[in-house]
Amino acid sequence: MVAEYPATNRTFQILQAAERGKYAIPAFNCYNADGILGSIWAAEKMNAPAMIEIFPFSMHFHGPEFIKFASEACHNAKVPISLHLDHCTEKEDVYKALELPFDSIMVDASSQDPEENFKFVSEIVQIAKTKNITIEAELGRIQGGEDGVPTVDMEALYTEPEFAAEFISRTGIHYLAPSFGNIHGPYPPGGPMKYWQLDRLAEIKRLSPEAILVLHGAFPIIHDLFQKTVELGVRKVNLNKNLHDKYLEFWKDHVSNTEMTGLQRGGIAAWMEEAIESIKLCGCNGKASDVNSIN
Template identity: 30%
Template structure:
């Protein structure tokens, strides 16, 4: 089926108490694996791209991958641009076929962040795509952007309300104690803050920094309104380690397709595990049925 807009999908997720898994694709193989995993579970999925991945492969290449696998699938698939500060790249993605875009102007003061986000709001409306924006600074490393713990700023719920009221977002990314990359020590996720922000904004929350969180943490965050959960670092490690592990176990096997398949299966198992963990199983058909009811 054609790729879908993220906005109604995340609204359905929040209203029905689950979260859509969002994975940062690496290549065509990981793209195909995440959609196949979603289809086997009858679940929606978000294929995300970082700015550096786009710079490496190109807009045309990436959108062709996702469109190819999405059109063969029976479940909802979103192509989303993750953490982008370049408005020209954001518009290029929306124009090329992405169905969701994200502006990350969180390093700027509130008013400047809001002004930049409004410019991207205009782009989202022009191309009829979903939009995510961020308020507060999430610590860790994401796409070569580094935020030290001392510089991280948790999102104020009242500021979140003003921000979301002005933008009508598909997803709201905010700092609630999670971090990009692997955690050093026990993550201190502020569940009261998640609940307060969601009560005030009624906007599906994007939980960034999903790698390394416990099942209990995921469940509590999703129950409080986190409708999109991002997984990137975990995928990077499985992508590299599965390739290396296969060669260690089979040092004389130089058939590339067998090595690639081992990597593919490892990544697919990772995707399936998170999709099911976030409650996405069988929600693909439920979401599509909800669209028919509205129509």
């Protein structure tokens, strides 16, 4: 029997395997080839499934050839890796991305009014189906800013579990990024410990047991708290700052006396070290063979 969409989709296969195994998948936010290669090599070294994420910024800055390179690099890895477009806020970017070799796209329509959001996301899910692409959507408002995502200046808007259930069933999205006190960028004093509402996360999963949950704003990573979100059903974790801090730290320390080749090698090595830690934290090391064979 030929498997049908979304079962044939690479991101879906990876995250479904994580759901079955009750672990998470790191989604590494990359801005250049060093990040992409460092993430892939780390995953290969750990025999782990993983995801590479690109912001719309890079789609524009580097152009479609960069997306093709990223996709080929992911798909030719020795372990299952998919390519994802993170935080696609502009409608025209979503349409553009649907023509590129992404395995999945996050439609960030959270700043629109809810009915608009329903309509737009439903339409995108239908188009994505014809392209074998799966869709993540954000509900509520994951406050704060990260590179490529505008900083919002509004009170945190939490995801209502009932609304999330309705949204998932009405739009047909494959992955949900809930807002339960997680924010992008620096936390106010007290950090994630103070702001994350794990009860809310649990209730979202209880009302939508089929939903694959995505964690944004995981930095700073607090191991115990992180593990709790995985226990509550988080299967994809977006990682950005922890990797770039390590990569840039190496460059800062060596830029005045090292050739480009050495900077690239050392930068990627630093990135890999951190990526390996993230893979271990997610619990997906050694899990590559959990993912169904991908054609």
